[in-house]
Amino acid sequence: xxxxxxxxxxxxxxxxxxxxxxxxxxxxxxxxxxxxxxxxxxxxxxxxxxxxxxxxxxxxxxxxxxxxxxxxxxxxxxxxxxxxxxxxxxxxxxxxxxxxxxxxxxxxxxxxxxxxxxxxxxxxxxxxxxxxxxxxxxxxxxxxxxxxxxxxxxxxxxxxxxxxxxxxxxxxxxxxxxxxxxxxxxxxxxxxxxxxxxxxxxxxxxxxxxxxxxxxxxxxxxxxxxxxxxxxxxxxxxxxxxxxxxxxxxxx
Amino acid sequence: xxxxxxxxxxxxxxxxxxxxxxxxxxxxxxxxxxxxxxxxxxxxxxxxxxxxxxxxxxxxxxxxxxxxxxxxxxxxxxxxxxxxxxxxxxxxxxxxxxxxxxxxxxxxxxxxxxxxxxxxxxxxxxxxxxxxxxxxxxxxxxxxxxxxx
Numbered sequence: 001x002x003x004x005x006x007x008x009x010x011x012x013x014x015x016x017x018x019x020x021x022x023x024x025x026x027x028x029x030x031x032x033x034x035x036x037x038x039x040x041x042x043x044x045x046x047x048x049x050x051x052x053x054x055x056x057x058x059x060x061x062x063x064x065x066x067x068x069x070x071x072x073x074x075x076x077x078x079x080x081x082x083x084x085x086x087x088x089x090x091x092x093x094x095x096x097x098x099x100x101x102x103x104x105x106x107x108x109x110x111x112x113x114x115x116x117x118x119x120x121x122x123x124x125x126x127x128x129x130x131x132x133x134x135x136x137x138x139x140x141x142x143x144x145x146x147x148x149x150x151x152x153x154x155x156x157x158x159x160x161x162x163x164x165x166x167x168x169x170x171x172x173x174x175x176x177x178x179x180x181x182x183x184x185x186x187x188x189x190x191x192x193x194x195x196x197x198x199x200x201x202x203x204x205x206x207x208x209x210x211x212x213x214x215x216x217x218x219x220x221x222x223x224x225x226x227x228x229x230x231x232x233x234x235x236x237x238x239x240x241x242x243x244x245x246x247x248x249x250x251x252x
Numbered sequence: 253x254x255x256x257x258x259x260x261x262x263x264x265x266x267x268x269x270x271x272x273x274x275x276x277x278x279x280x281x282x283x284x285x286x287x288x289x290x291x292x293x294x295x296x297x298x299x300x301x302x303x304x305x306x307x308x309x310x311x312x313x314x315x316x317x318x319x320x321x322x323x324x325x326x327x328x329x330x331x332x333x334x335x336x337x338x339x340x341x342x343x344x345x346x347x348x349x350x351x352x353x354x355x356x357x358x359x360x361x362x363x364x365x366x367x368x369x370x371x372x373x374x375x376x377x378x379x380x381x382x383x384x385x386x387x388x389x390x391x392x393x394x395x396x397x398x399x400x401x
Contacts, residue, residue: 057268058275059396062389066275095392111394118343162394 001082004031004043006073008053008064010088013208017049017086020210024243033064037072045082046073048089050153050208060112060156061091074098074105082137083202084246087154090194090204099204101197102169103162110170110195112206113160116187120155123185124219125207127178127193136177136196138203141245147181149218149238150193150207157206159192173198178205209239253296253360256304257325259367261290264319272368272390281385285373292336292365293347294328298358311354314347329401333377336365336399337391365399366390 003026007014014030021028028047031039040046053064064070074096077083085093091112093099103109115121129146133139142148161167167189170176178194194205212218215226215237226232266289273287293314295304305324308315315322330336344362352359368390370378383400391398 054271055267057271058390059392062392063271063275066279066389068278107388108392108394111392111396113392113395114339114342118346158395160395166394 001027001044002042003028003045003047004040005029005047005049006031006033006069006089007049008033008051008067010053010055011049011051013050013086013088013210016208016210016213017047020213020240020243021047021246023213024240024246026243026246031069033067033069035069037068040069040072040076043076046076046084048073048083048085048092050087050089053088053092056088056156060088061093061095064088064092065095070096077197077202078105080199080201082246084138085202085204086210087157087206087208090206091156093202093204094195099197099202100166100170100175100195101199101202102166102173102175109162109166111160111162112154112156113158114156115154115158115185117185120153121157121186122153123151124212125150125152125185125193126181127205127207128181129177130179131174131177131196135174136200136203138196138242138246139177141248148178148209148242149212150205150209151211151217151239152185152207153211154186154206157186157188159188159190159195159206161189170195177203209242212238213240213243214238253298254301254304255328256293256295256297256301257328258293258295258305258308258314258322259290259325260293260315260320260322261288262319263321269368275389276370276386279385279389281382283372283382284370284378284386286371286375288369288371290367292325292367294361294363294365295351296360297356298360299356304356307351307354307356311351311356313350313354330367330399331377332401333370333383334401335368335370335383335386335390337368338363338365338397338399339395340397
């Protein structure tokens with residue numbers, strides 16, 4: 001399955017994401033926003049990477065969500081294409097209304113609002129699978145309650161819902177796929193780290209799994225386990241587990 | 253008690269305003285000819301309005317004379333063609349404290365908005381239907397309020 005990683009002016013995580021996809025056995029390629037929607041022909045899956053698309057002008061994700069190339073991604077996603085947004089990519093997917101998708105596409109039902117603390121937060125953050133694994137195409141090979149490490153790095157990462165109806169729908173339809181395992185450091189409603197859409201083929205995930213994809217990117221305690229073992233130190237680990245699962249999805 | 257609505261606008265090119273204009277045109281909102289943006293600071297204090305404005309300019313905390321122009325608005329409601337975006341719950345304690353430290357005493361409250369002004373090709377404020385179409389681009393209703401004239 002060919003995976004397009006869309007690069008916007010201001011994206012900054014595309015190389016790590018490409019590396020994680022390819023390391024996990026996927027066939028990724030960077031596609032620049034100016035190549036236009038026609039450049040997405042032949043791709044089966046899409047990833048919107050992290051960064052600051054369009055400098056977060058107006059607010060994070062708002063302008064990229066109205067980019068013609070994203071319209072093509074949303075069209076493919078509504079026809080079932082696996083679509084993943086990471087950090088700024090999650091902000092874009094939420095701004096399009098594709099995720100959580102409890103209202104019409106084009107009208108956002110949720111937001112990634114500024115962190116409750118009022119400042120940028122950069123921290124290691126484990127996520128806990130909070131929906132049945134089969135609820136989302138990207139998690140169906142995980143065990144129930146699986147913990148996946150990631151790296152949160154955002155100023156606008158606080159999931160907020162438009163109204164009670166949306167909040168209720170997210171819970172009733174089990175669209176909340178990952179919660180943060182520890183403290184609610186950004187003030188997100190329901191301690192939400194990632195949401196899917198009702199069809200389960202799109203995932204808007206706020207922390208970066210691709211930034212803790214190798215042992216050397218882990219916290220000290222995980223590195224001590226392989227002290228002196230250079231190969232293990234450089235081996236995919238942690239967040240890359242998620243990409244390995246994505247690769248299984250893409251390889252179907 | 254006085255209420256001052258200070259509008260702080262860039263005098264250098266405003267990339268965010270241009271990006272909003274470009275996005276609106278791409279969204280098919282064709283009757284927009286220009287977009288202007290400013291930060292609004294709504295300050296309630298025991299000082300005279302002119303004193304507050306002079307202090308805001310002098311303290312250079314929310315205003316930089318090298319790149320901003322500042323003027324006082326007569327109303328705390330949007331004028332025709334304007335969308336004011338507020339973020340309820342956003343704390344302005346830091347700005348209040350800084351302004352007090354800089355000598356602007358007696359501040360009761362500080363709030364902020366982002367003011368968007370949409371003009372047509374002739375420089376006339378855009379009408380309500382156009383503002384409604386622009387609303388979701390300029391404010392996300394999950395955490396922001398958009399006030400329209």
